[in-house]
Amino acid sequence: MSAWHDLVTASLIGTERTVVPAVAIPGLPPLDDENGDPAAMLLDRAALLTAARRAGRHLDQAEPLPASEPDPRPAVSQAAARRLARMLGGDHPDLLAEWLRAVTTRGVRLPPQFLPVLLDLARRAGSKDPALVRLVAEAGGPRARWLAGLNPDWEPVLEETLGQDDVWRLGTASQRRAYLRALRARDPGAARELIADGWAAAGPDERLMFVSVLADGLSLADESLLEAALDDRTAFVRKMAADVLAALPGSAFSLRMAERAVRWLRMEHGEHGPRLMIVPPAGTDAAMRRDGITSDPGPGTSQARYIGLVLEIVARTPPWAWTRQFGLPPAKIVAMPAGDLGPSNPSLFTAWSRAALSQGDQEWMNALVNRALTGKPPLTQAELGALTRLIRQADPRLGAPDVLPRPGPEMLPALWHAIRTLRFRYEMLKELDT
C-alpha cells in the first residue's frame, strides 16, 4: 500500500512543506476534494484509506507448529484445577510441590493452561530447587516439553543435564552439584558410587556437597559412607554427616543416640502421675562428639546448658525409642508434664518435632500436631517454627472435617493458620483422588 505510505510520509513532514499525495481507492470513483485546506484534504484521504485498509486486510500465512505428543494421563478434576489456580495466585503457594508430587504419583494430568506459570516458577527456582524443576517437568509431561521447545527461556529448564560426563569431569562446582543431584534423583546407587570414588580427592567444600546430596533418597546403603564422614578432618562435614545420619531409620547412629537418650530423659511416677525428668549428663565423651553432639556443658555447668545438651540428643533420637522405653503411645508421651525442663528454648516439643520430621515418623508427627492444636499450644518462636514444619509433613487426614477443632476467632493466629493449612492439604489431596 504505497499510497498509504506516501500519505504517512506527507503527514510526518507536514502539509506546510509538502504536497498531499493523490489516493485512489479500488472500486471508488476518483476523489474530488482538491479545493480545500491541504491538511483537511490529507486527513480525509487518510480516513478513507484507513477504512479501506482495515476492511480489505490481507490474510497472513504461517507455518504450523509441530503438535505436541499426546499425554495419555486423565485430566485432574475441575476442583483440582481451580485449586491449582488458587495456589498459583498466592494461596498456600508453599504446598505447590506437594500438590505436584501428588499429581505425578496418581498419574493424572494438570490443566495445560497453567504450564507457562509453572515453567516460569521452575526457571526461577533453577539449581536452587532442583526438586521443583523435576516435579514441574514430570507433572507437565509432553506438553511442558513441547512448550519449552518454543520458548528459549524455558528450554534449559527441562534440558537433561545428564549423559554429559564432561560436566562431571570439567564443570564448575555448581554444574557438578546439579549433575550429581539429578543423578541421585534418577539413580541413587550411581550417585553414591561417584561420591565414593571422588571422596579422597575432594576438598572440604565438595565433601560437604557430597554429604548434602546423600540426604535426598537416603537409604541404609549410604550408611558406611556417612559413618566414615563422621571421622572427617573438617568439622562442618562431620556435623552435616551427623544430621543426615539422624534422618536414616535403622542406622547404627540412631541406635547409639537412642541408648544415650533414654539414660538422660526418664519417666518418673510422682504424686500426680507420670512425668518426664532430665538426668544431668556428666559431659560429652569422644563417642558423643563423634556423633555430632558438640555442646559440652563442662565443669560447674548451669542447668540450662545440660538441658540443651539432652535436647540436642533427643532431636537426633528416633522417636520409636521413647515409645519402646516408656511402653506408652506417642500421644501419651508428648502430653506428659516435663518436670524441671521449665520454659527452655529449644523445648522438648521442638526436639521431638525435629526427630519425627527427620525420620519421617507419621505417628509421632500426628501426636505432636495434636498436642499443639488441642492440648498445650506452642509458645516460643522455635516451637511455632516446629509446628509450621510439622503441619506440612503430617498425615493430611488430620485436616479431615471434625478431626481438629474448627478455627475460631479466639484461637491463636498460628494455630488457626495451622488448622487451615492441614485442611487445605486434606482437601487438595482428596480432590485429586476423585
Added chain:
Amino acid sequence: MIVLAPDASSLRAAQPLASVRSWPVTGAADGSTLEGGTLWGECRGSAATPYRTVVDLSGPAYRCSCPSRKFPCKHALALMLLWSEGAIGPDGDLPDWAAGWLATRSARQTATNTEAKDPKPPADPAAAQRRADQREARVAAGLAELDRWLCDQVREGLAASQRSEYRHWDDIAARMVDAQAPGLAERLRALASVPHSGPGWEGRLLEEYAMTRLLVTAFRDLDKLPPPLRDTVRSRIGFTVRQADLLARAVPVRDRWHVLARRDLDQDRIQTRRVWLRGRRTGRPALVLSFAAAGQSLDASLRVGAETDADLTFYPGVVPLRALVTARRDTVPGGTPPGTTATGLLDGYAAALGQDPWLETWPVVLEATPARAPLPCLRDAAGDAVALHPAAGDCWPLFALSGGRPLTVAGEWTPRGLWPLTAWDEGGRPVQL
C-alpha cells in the same frame, strides 16, 4: 447480594448488623426502579458516632464512614441485606451527607462517560429542550476547535509528536470535556501513548487523527446521515442515551445468550468491564459494559461460558453492540461455541466496518491453531492466519492449551490483530486467557 460481598467473612460480619435495632436511621429513594435507587443509614456500632453508610444500588457503589478498607464494607452489606428483606421503607428525605456523596459521584460518572442516571423525568420540558440545544451548540463549537487542532497537527507535521508530552493531548482532551464531548476527550487522551507504541506509530497516529476528523465532519453533516448512523456518531462523540428513555423506546431481543469473553480495563482509576455475548438463535453479537471505581467489585453476574435465556435491549446505532440485560431466566453451561475461519473473521469485520467506519473492537470466535510466524498468530485449517495483537504478549497459556492442535478462541478483533480472551479446552470448558 452474596455476589457483591468481597469475601465470605465480610458477609458473615454483616449478618449480625442486618437488624433494624442497629440502624436507628435508614431510608431509601427510588428503590422501586429496575436499576436506580439509593439506600442510606446510620449504624450504631462500638464507636461514639454512628457510621454513615450510603449505597447507590445502580452501580452498585458504596460509601461508608467506617475505617474498613473492604468494598463493600460490612455496614453497606448489612444495609443491603436489610433492604432486601424489605425492612427499609421508601420514605425519609435524603440527608445532606448522603446527597453530597451522590452528587460528587454522579459528577465523576458523567466525566468518565458512564451512563447519566436521572430516574425522574425532566420537570420542565421547555427548560430541558433549552439545555439540550445549548449542549448541541457547545459540542458543535468544540468540534470546530478540534477540527482546527487536527489540521494544525498535519500542517506542522506529525514528526514533532514524538517529542510532545502527554499534556499536548490532555489539553485538547480537556477542552472536549468542557465542550461536553467526553467520547472525543477519551479518544484524544488515549493518543498520548501512540508515539511510543513502537514501529509504525506515525501511521497509527495518522489513522487516529483521520478517523477523529471523520467524526467531526460526520457531526457537522448529521442531518444528511441515516438515523442509525446518526446515533453511532452521537454516541462516539459522547452523547448518552438515558436508560429510562432506552427502555421506553427499544424492543428487547430475547435469545439464549452465550457469554463468550470478558475483558477488564483500568482507565483513570475507573475499571471498565466488557462482556461479549452472542445469541444462539439470532447470531447477534452484544456487549454489556459495567463500571466500578478502584477497589469496588465489578459486576460478575455474566460468567464466561454460561448461556443465559435473557432479554437484551440494544443501544441504538448502525451496528448495535452495546446492550443492557433487562430480563434473565435460566442459565446453563454453553459448551464450545461454533467458530469461523480467518477469512470469515475478516469478512465479518469488513461488513460491520462498511456500516460503522469507526468500529475498532469487534467480537470474533475463531477455530484455529496458535502458531508463530515468528510473532504469535492463529492459523486456520486452510492455512490462513491472523496476527494476535502485539500488546497481548506471548499468549503462552493459549499455546499451552492448544499443544499445536486446533481450538476455539473468542476475542476482540482490532486493526492491530486479535486480542484472545477465551479458549475452550477439549472438555468444552472455557478457559479465560
